[in-house]
Amino acid sequence: MNTPDLRHRLLTWYDAAARDLPWRVRPADHAAGVRADPYRVWLSEVMLQQTTVPHATPYFLGFTRRWPTVTDLANVEDGDLMAAWAGLGYYARARNLLACARAVARDHGGVFPDTEEGLRALPGVGAYTAAAVAAIAFDRPANVVDGNVERVMSRLFAIEDPLPDSKPRLKALAGDLVDAHRPGDWAQALMDLGATICKPKSPLCDRCPVSMHCAAFARGDQDTFPRKTKKAARPRRFGIAYVLTLGDEVALVRRPDKGLLGGMLGLPTSDWTSAPPTDLQGAPAAAAWREAGEIEHVFTHFSLTLTVLKAEGDADDVVWTSMEGLGALPSVFLKAARLALETPRLL
Ligand code: SF4
Numbered sequence: 001m002n003t004p005d006l007r008h009r010l011l012t013w014y015d016a017a018a019r020d021l022p023w024r025v026r027p028a029d030h031a032a033g034v035r036a037d038p039y040r041v042w043l044s045e046v047m048l049q050q051t052t053v054p055h056a057t058p059y060f061l062g063f064t065r066r067w068p069t070v071t072d073l074a075n076v077e078d079g080d081l082m083a084a085w086a087g088l089g090y091y092a093r094a095r096n097l098l099a100c101a102r103a104v105a106r107d108h109g110g111v112f113p114d115t116e117e118g119l120r121a122l123p124g125v126g127a128y129t130a131a132a133v134a135a136i137a138f139d140r141p142a143n144v145v146d147g148n149v150e151r152v153m154s155r156l157f158a159i160e161d162p163l164p165d166s167k168p169r170l171k172a173l174a175g176d177l178v179d180a181h182r183p184g185d186w187a188q189a190l191m192d193l194g195a196t197i198c199k200p201k202s203p204l205c206d207r208c209p210v211s212m213h214c215a216a217f218a219r220g221d222q223d224t225f226p227r228k229t230k231k232a233a234r235p236r237r238f239g240i241a242y243v244l245t246l247g248d249e250v251a252l253v254r255r256p257d258k259g260l261l262g263g264m265l266g267l268p269t270s271d272w273t274s275a276p277p278t279d280l281q282g283a284p285a286a287a288a289w290r291e292a293g294e295i296e297h298v299f300t301h302f303s304l305t306l307t308v309l310k311a312e313g314d315a316d317d318v319v320w321t322s323m324e325g326l327g328a329l330p331s332v333f334l335k336a337a338r339l340a341l342e343t344p345r346l347l
Pocket of ligand 1: 152155156197198199203204205208209210211212214216217222
């Protein structure tokens, strides 16, 4: 592997083809001395974990309009933040986001630490996010490795060991390639290569700036990398979601802080178990429940089938919410509410 040539080719490609992203400083501006705002880099990286760029972008724009600095974000009420996050999923990230913003505001005067170690010490900031912010915002030679970069490394070096055991090796290979002169651009160039050219299925090798250095391409079996250990099938759970209406309002409950969708407002539900429920466990009231149908939702660790029941009536210990307010519900509850209220587009 001619590493200097590979670096030169990838960075030259990035200079010409970098994606325009609202949190990114373009390479020409960066070369002219413009620095990325660590708050925007951090926020984008947290949002992009498990979320695509097109899905995260409107959230990023909305957040930075409402809360232009990390101190503004630190002052937000928990409930407002959770409502603004609704639809992005993985709600533990929103809680970590707030904990981190408050730590930066309280302990660092609203200024992010400028080293990987300092960033890593913030609450909720993992190794990947610390490396990404250190590289992109502060031009530290950090090794920024996510699933995209692992895939690129596995192909460049035709690594036969399957994931996840091969992770340390792939990380070490990526570490050897980091460009010490332009580490922020290097990290983003690799991200762009993985996202736009070296895609999971059907990589566009004829447009790849480093194909002459790619071992898998030379063999012609690049689509087969990375090798993976076979995954166990995702288990299925079952439950009931209750849509209780009183006039124009719907009964919601605040979910416990710990656990899935913790701290979010949601529809009352039964427990989610491996067999379909046989009674009205978790119903918010004794009412004339009618079946509206079923919805399916896929979480990271299981698939969920929810039977949706609806009724009119009053209940204690619920939060009555207007129909418009339902738009801030996590997607699984939004699906159930849409089905029960027969408003596929209104919410
Ligand atoms: S040549 Fe193809 S497989 Fe190899 S790095 Fe480029 S896009 Fe990926």
